Amino acid sequence: MKVGFIGFGEVASTLTIELLINGAEVFTCVEGRSDFSRNLAQEKNVNTVPTNEALAQKVDIILSAVTPAAAIDAAASIGTNFKGTYVDINNVSPEVVKSALQHIKQGKVVDAAIIGSVNRKKVQILASGKDAPEFAQLNDFGLNIKIIGTEIGQASGIKMLRSSYTKGVSALLWETFYAAYKMGVDEELFDVIGNTEGSEFKKSAISRMISTAFHASRRQEEMKEVQLALSLFEDPVLAKSTERKFHQIAQKLKRLDKKPDTYREAFLLWEKL
């Protein structure tokens, strides 16, 4: 199986490790890419080609793994002759996936989404679209792909909805526990909420608050895509306020150069800056 990546950052290089171990051949084009991507591709012993059109001639499956803003251009860059399977695995809303895949004139198309951090062992990849089984062949080459529907937009949609929930909870925790901390009842509140939310609540809540302090700016950006996805169906008032809360946090904390050790340290930094 010959697999080509458009973009060779963290997602591509991490998936490449599994693919190579399991006997696939991996290709990418590094012309015009960053030094970071070039070095990664060299380090992983990936075959390089001069252009994305050349890539399309070489491989059976193309995975687009670029920055969200580049997703549509990536699909356009392979030209109109590709007859294999094109997979959009970018962190973008269903509408953007649909726009990107319109550039694939002859090939098969798949919507895919990585659930959670790509660095986790055997990270789960959701796939949708009637051609998703073509992509799922890569399960024989070390990936962990689950087909969840026959429509383009479902896999990327689930990723957006998961973000809507988990990022909303993070923002809610910050708002609630900041007030608790100021009232001197934060420890007690973990117990009281933990009584109904389960024994993992405290650990998970603390981890989310610390992580929010460090990633508020990136999460604020991600919430814009979430709002777009939800607004097709309703007025996403929670998604809007989640973005607003991350904005309030990021405004003061964007200069952090490491994760705070505790959530109280994060709150203190937030107050001081």
Place this chain on the structure above:
Amino acid sequence: MKVGFIGFGEVASTLTIELLINGAEVFTCVEGRSDFSRNLAQEKNVNTVPTNEALAQKVDIILSAVTPAAAIDAAASIGTNFKGTYVDINNVSPEVVKSALQHIKQGKVVDAAIIGSVNRKKVQILASGKDAPEFAQLNDFGLNIKIIGTEIGQASGIKMLRSSYTKGVSALLWETFYAAYKMGVDEELFDVIGNTEGSEFKKSAISRMISTAFHASRRQEEMKEVQLALSLFEDPVLAKSTERKFHQIAQKLKRLDKKPDTYREAFLLWEKL
């Protein structure tokens, strides 16, 4: 131990059962109260007195268990001579508790909050204030009181913060799963979120969405108190949007005369009305 209730609704009548079984004497004033309260007091064989001032002369501890709007008047109604312990157990913000307790000129004062439904066996009651141990004597008479701090406002504050979190999660679930339902991926989304949130996630999420459909109007009101409590420390953007989401739901669903059987039924009713 002689315990007096101001107000004799669900909270008072439920706590009375435990108190009487465990050897306390219970008093209340039913003059000018609703037939519902009169009947409850009669049914539970509670001693009645003609006025709240008379109540204050009879008992060691007074528990104020009235509607939120009546909390301050309740404290004023016992006059200025009460030397026992006055406990505000109402569902109100810390600021309202403080205002109410200012009317108790000579007695001891305690802030208390019922966590969860009063109908649960041995429901947890949090108490704060330096006189909280006086109230906690009722643990010898069947109650389940936990002292969580020495300041008035901490117990009622924790109740508000618990509401901030649990009601926020409910609103977030509604917003997220309504979009999932419209995209045809709601079942899959339970699995994907459940992977990180734990095995109870689906059951708990469904129960919260059904409950939100039925209680949206009351919850919207409760979120106003939560906003007041949080706004002493920060701009409560999540609490505002949680109120707004309950408002969106209540506008269409306020006429429900029973809980929907499923969350999909709730979403269907919401779309149709």
